[in-house]
Amino acid sequence: MNHPRPTRVLVIGYVWPEPRSSAAGGHMMQILEAFMQQGWDITFSSPAGAGEHPADLTALGIRQVPIELNSSSFDTFVSELAPDIVLFDRFMMEEQFGWRVEKHCPGALRVLETVDLQCLRDARHQRLKARLKASDDADDFRQLFAPALREEFELMADTDVAKREIAAIYRCDVNLMISDVESQLLIEQFKVPRNLLHWCPLMVDLPIEAPRAFEERTHFLHIGNFRHAPNWDAVLWLKTAIWPLIREQLPHAQLHIYGAYTPPKATALHNPTQGFHVMNWAEDSLEVMSAARICMAPLRFGAGIKGKILDAMLCGTPIVTTPMGAEAMHDQEPWPGAVTHTAREFAERAVALYNNKDQWETAQAQGDALLRSRYRQSVHGPALVEKLLDSLQHLTQIRRDNFTGSMLRHHAHKSTQYMAQWIEAKNRNPQ
Structure with missing residues (x-):
């Protein structure tokens, strides 16, 4: 036969x-x-x-x-x-x-x-460059995010x-x-x-085990391949505008930045006294994501949907991002964290989530719901x-x-x- x-x-x-x-x-x-x-x-x-x-x-x-x-x-x-x-x-x-x-x-x-x-990604990059050339204000990008x-x-x-x-x-x-x-x-x-x-x-396959609790986590995290231009830009915006605002409110806070193909210009930003740690490539990205309390994705341009944000949902880690980071990722579902438009708003919402257990647990639950409704293999x-x-x-x-x-x-x-x-x-x- x-x-x-x-x-x-x-x-x-x-x-x-x-x-x-x-x-x-x-x-x-x-x-x-x-x-x-x-x-x-x-x-x-x-x-x-x-x-x-x-x-x-x-x-x-x-x-x-x-x-x-x-x-x-x-x-x-x-x-x-x-x-x-x-x-x-x-x-x-x-x-x-x-x-x-x-x-x-x-x-x-x-x-x-x-x-x-x-x-689309390239056109948005050009728009960001024009915006930065026209103004040295590194805070407010509301118009950039609303075309x-x-x-x-x-x-x-x-x-x-x-x-x-x-x-x-x-x-x-x-x-x-x-x-x-x-x-x-x-x-x-x-x-x-x-x-x-x-x-x-x-x-993705839905997680079997419950994610780590609020009390088991510490630090802020950013993760992304450094060869991808939106990720490098996000690190620069963190360094120059967002992280100093967070440290004003949380003087002992730490940000851990992971990414494949880390260039010398990124490692040069490493500054432990500022709590700004460039950690190079993560052998197990889900492990470091599970240990963090907040995932930060301050993307000012980009396209597609974001793997680091989905990983954060898998790990039960709330995400603070921009409309560029959230685009096409949640439809009408509540965002599991915060979507922000300015550096100051980003810092304030990140600190609030970091300190408030109830807000944090609500965001964690919203991430799990979003996984189940939108991303099942x-x-x-x-x-x-x-x-x-x-x-x-x-x-x-x-x-x-x-x-x-x-x-x-x-x-x-x-x-x-x-x-x-x-x-x-x-x-x-x-x-």
Whole structure:
């Protein structure tokens, strides 16, 4: 008796996943877990070198195959693998390999893991820079945090990265959106068809054990990969504006800052006499989060949703953040801590939560409720699988209806193909 072979998936990663270093790495592992639960045959490939803290995919039964940019060796590899689904991790991988996948595996479902909209994050970064250049006031950012979707669109629309990223989204059959706010932006402003987008937030298993109590915790905490520009900016705002205000009210308070890839400019901020401790990478981020009384995420720009904030909810740690940190994370649910707009408000709410057990316990309970209503792996994992299998079944219709994507593939992939072939030929004959 012949048994049908398992669905074959190829993931093309911008980097090898590092779930303990970034939310993007964590989300990729959650997606892979959803595939593994189906018994799917998974291969993970990347042109990147190994990072400092990579996941051991081989131990999970996932093949790891390095690939090269601008090399026809990928054509042979993907033809022999013959995947049913190809998932591009970030739009740059779709640009590099999408035309090769289409040429050699035309029947494969092409899926883009957007992580977050880089064009949105970049536009917000530029807006913050303009605000800081116009005023040396490091306190009040209310106007920065309040743009309408149309204003966001107008900031992004003329940029090269937006044109590249939105084109990649159109060219794919399914796009995984970690933020429902970004889905709304794409649908309303960029006119992306709704059926091309699938909401797939961070996905977690609910904690089994009760979190540590108020009395068992001490100190403030900030955590985030230093290679991610919003995290570095948050540390600077903590250092220059927020932390001095907290120390005025709590002279012995300590802030512990953790992050992968800590640069010298960050370690230079370490100052124990000010209670400002730069701790480098956390071997176990959930352990340090569980020991802290307050998680601080003073993000002045960014996109997507925030892994450190979800980790705080998992650990029962209240979070003080900004509208940028809270965006797309709680819908109409109460925020498990405080959402603030100025440095002074941030400091005041952080101190109040730190000192008030009743407020703190209410916030802890709200975080648990939010986890259960919005982030369960048991809900979103099967929904993702169902979306992909349904799209595979209706692939011809999806592509026929997405004429814009077909047109973009026709033009962009031809130019990308010829450029890649030229680079490959040049690499073979450098003289």
